[in-house]
Amino acid sequence: VTRRRGGPRSGTSTGDVLSLIRDGRATTRGDLVNLTGLARSTMAQHVDALLAQGFVFEAADQASTGGRPPIRLAFNAGAGVVLAADVGATRTSLAVTDLAGVSLAETSAEVDIADGPETVLDWVMDRFADLLAAAERSDADVRAVGIGLPGPVEFASGRPTSPPIMPGWDDFSVPDHVAARHPVPVLVDNDVNIMAIGEHHRAWRSQADDLLFVKVGTGIGCGIVAAGAIHRGADGAAGDIGHIRVSGAGDAICRCGNTGCLEAVAAAPAIASQLGLKAATSRDIVELVRAGNTAATQAVRQAGREIGTVLAAAVSLLNPSVIVVGGSLSQAGDSLLAGIREAIYARSLPLATTDLRVVTSLAGQDAALRGAATLVLQHQLMAS
């Protein structure tokens, strides 16, 4: 497991230089030298590398009056594309984006993750090929690949670690398999983490740097943004809140083998069971709630209370400023959110909830794909 170490960085990278240009903080070589203190010769090497890779292009400044106009440097979002995939238990979404994270083409389809990593990833790469063709781009344009998976992932190596619902994937090197077709950096992360990254980037990055993203559907998980960065934990297992004990769960047996887990009372299968529905999905429950079914509405609100009890503990522990509720069951409208809020406000100390917002996902279905693209852009382009 790779860990970030404390202490300051010892220099300015090419990625740092790209970031200054991309964010508009520097538009000339002179700006870059002034901002970084780098020697002109060192800066010239960074800029030449970015020009050669096509990430940056030069343009004469038309607005200049008299004298030799300084050469402006501009970020080239079209210099390449990113491939992003959100691989779920039964459904996978995919996109091709530009280097600013704007989607150029996307699709989604049913695919069973239990078919194993080679089958699923080869299918993913075939869909990427279709999307590249639709976007009129080629394999040579691909600069990086970002993939979300529904289980714990050792982020540094891109290997799932003991994922409960992904037979055959344990310790499989996703980057190695993907890089055989696309020899570019491949980043792999837990799906709820990429949703948290996407939601934070889409809606909150200028307002809140301590955020929890809670996904409620077939399972329950949480992505943690702490001081602007995703918190993955020592084994990549952070945010696994579905198996925290809740007092309302009694002796309900969970798929993990333990009793009293949050998932065993508040995830979609548990709600379906309480309502006497067979083989019902989140979508079926959402439709019942939207149709005004009282039992379904009550069951979803009670599930919200159970989730809120766990989130109240998370609020005491982490003191976030925003909790975002997403996942398929969040589309049931206000019932889930109301239950969550009720339990959080009943159980938290005043200081931690004075400014706390508990809201539904704004990025919605796009959060995961946007997050996968953002993850790749932040880590690979900026750190090169």
Place this chain on the structure above:
Amino acid sequence: VTRRRGGPRSGTSTGDVLSLIRDGRATTRGDLVNLTGLARSTMAQHVDALLAQGFVFEAADQASTGGRPPIRLAFNAGAGVVLAADVGATRTSLAVTDLAGVSLAETSAEVDIADGPETVLDWVMDRFADLLAAAERSDADVRAVGIGLPGPVEFASGRPTSPPIMPGWDDFSVPDHVAARHPVPVLVDNDVNIMAIGEHHRAWRSQADDLLFVKVGTGIGCGIVAAGAIHRGADGAAGDIGHIRVSGAGDAICRCGNTGCLEAVAAAPAIASQLGLKAATSRDIVELVRAGNTAATQAVRQAGREIGTVLAAAVSLLNPSVIVVGGSLSQAGDSLLAGIREAIYARSLPLATTDLRVVTSLAGQDAALRGAATLVLQHQLMAS
């Protein structure tokens, strides 16, 4: 509230240069230029500033053979001192340390935090004067002050925010009051945070960057080290686990006004009450356990189980690699730790506990003072 923003830094600071010298990564100006890519003229400005402040001194390299020997640069731990204080509810510890965090003189005494900030801080500064005299240093040697307080603190401003056991301290500017006597940077943080920083720095920084420090005494709190940095949360209230609901608490009323809080069953006053002791402190309970009193041993172990239930949720949420148990009740020996471990391992998923260590504090009573000094050294010297 100040928030860290994502994105790369735009340059190398004088503090970064000092850090390279202090850690032994650079011993000459040439090393510094090579490591950072800075222009020689820029680097010369940084080094001149460090020489002028006395943080760095020059020494001719004796080992060089032939030619002009390069001038070595060395960190000067004696260039100044840091004042560190751990202000508790009824007892305060203080130290004067050098710039490497090594204690030069220290003391502790009873002082009631309810006497208010001006009385307490003036008393603290009188003790600092005594310690400076004992260490044969003067006010002019003081480079920074670090103070821990037993309540939530807005770290950026150094103001306590609605601290429950600190009448008169709410929103009081500790740095302004201290700086009137010592016009240097003053950093203020929650006491459990500085203990977590001290413990991490003393015992774990080369091994574990995701650590929880749990303080168990009159109250119960938690310091969170995530990816090597302290996590304070949006309002400085992170780690306030004493008021998380535990099922074993029943309707026990907590000092916070809510029922069912962890503190209401597992902190020292609750244990004393269960044992029928009047006005008993953590120390009294520890002595009973050490003397082999069965009721006290059982009560402490049960308190450990209740704390462990909350920590099991924290393990699922944060996936730390180390949990350190400190505070006055941790001196009761293995009973508390055994109860904590029992509950954590009963309730956590295998992945998050495979490599998890649950241990007693190694830094012990020194953790807080060491943490206050480390906090100041990391933030003020390195960020200048």
